Amino acid sequence: MEQHNSGGNLWMRLAGEEWVVLEEVYLTEASTYEWKYVMNGIEQPPIIYFCGQLLPLHRLEKHEAFGQLITPFSSGQISFKINGTKIDSYIYPDARKMTEEQYHLMLGDILNEASLCFEYSGIEIGITVDQHSRELSLAQWSYIEASFSLLRSMMRRVIEHPTRALQAHEQQIRREQVKMVDIQTLAWIERNRGRSITGTIPEIVKSSVREDSYNTYENRLLKRWLVELRHLLKLYRKQGPVEHAIRAEFYSDKIEHWLRAPFFKHVVTHQGLIRISQVFQKHPVYRQCYQWFESLYKHGNERIGLSYNYPLRETYALYEIWCYMQLIKVFREKGLLKDSKGLFRTTRKGLFLHFAEHNESVIQLNNGMRLSYQRVFQNDSPQFYTFTQRMVPDIVIEAGERLYILDPKYRVANNLGTALGEMHKYKDGILLRRNDERTVQSVFILTPVQSDGLRYFTEDFHERYSMGAVSLMPGSGIGPLSDFIDKLLVQEI
Structure with a gap:
């Protein structure tokens, strides 16, 4: 991609690395960069915008200004605006991150397993399974978060070249001005x-x-969708947690900006039925817009609550929940799922999946075992306790007085050994209250990293050290996880 010339004044780097001029910097998503601006002579402190947001100036030394920026959790073309001059750049995908397809695949798997587990919950409440639900949901918010940058790109192209x-x-005109007689x-x-x-x-x-x-059917419908999305984001601002409200307000401001585009002033909001026109079928940008808004309301399998304290744009949080639901799926398919009501929470507004951080979700199994998500261990815990610090492993399988701990880690491609080293705190630091003996039988990491012959994934390593790694990638099946559970069940018989 051809870069604009910034005059060589703006430099960037990752912490501890060499400074690189803006034209040559390789930006990756969800990363923190330091920047400095070298001023020429008596230049005033710079005014720098990144993706439309003003970058705060942290320090000023002689003819240099310093600051910090965090790239968004999405890739694609972005722009800087330095003292009024626009400079295009590009954010590349994080090589450790799953693809967007896998992201939405995890969401679908979670929802599907939740609907299958509901019959084991004993909860007597009607639930909605309409594929085009208008209810607010975790899945819908995740979709907005993950794909709003795509919508922004499409709307920019629509505003630049709208259909007409x-x-x-x-x-009534004067007869000499008549140009066409029909x-x-x-x-x-x-x-x-x-x-x-x-x-x-x-x-x-x-x-x-x-x-x-410009008052075409496609533009009228697009204006209707944007107005509806603006209203939807207002609901998320009111009913969601603080981090959702802040993001929803930012998205809503973007939509207000789009609706103020000059061509929209001549467009009347569409009313009535929606049909797929030739333009929506053949025009590349309008087709993408249609698909984006069509997918916006296809998250109605289960209404999932908004009482979550983690930002959903961090895929690791979704991967943790997905791994837990896949583990439930393994036990369910083996006929061991007994009671799943700990997976759900009911309110006057409907049914919610219960995955608040540090708030245990417990599943009962037929063989007396228990499966917990985000189980808390601390010094005053009744049956199992820690003598050092509070510990909250992601997934705990409890079999009487024995514990098996699984910790999903989706960004450990180059440091599996370090991640496994951290698991020793669970293995050595959680004790049985009645006799102070170690109670954790084994600790394992769940990761999308493929084994590729690494010793941490081998059966010999697992048996010898009672720890290791198990490969679990969205879309690649759960065979390794099922085999792991089979071995665990053999030990407990």
């Missing part, structure tokens, strides 16, 4: 020429005029 069409309307114009002249004193064509003629208009 020749549309005819009747108006059947309606001739009929009007025949009816009205007799009213003229001379019997000639009247000086003022009612004629059809064709003009370019």
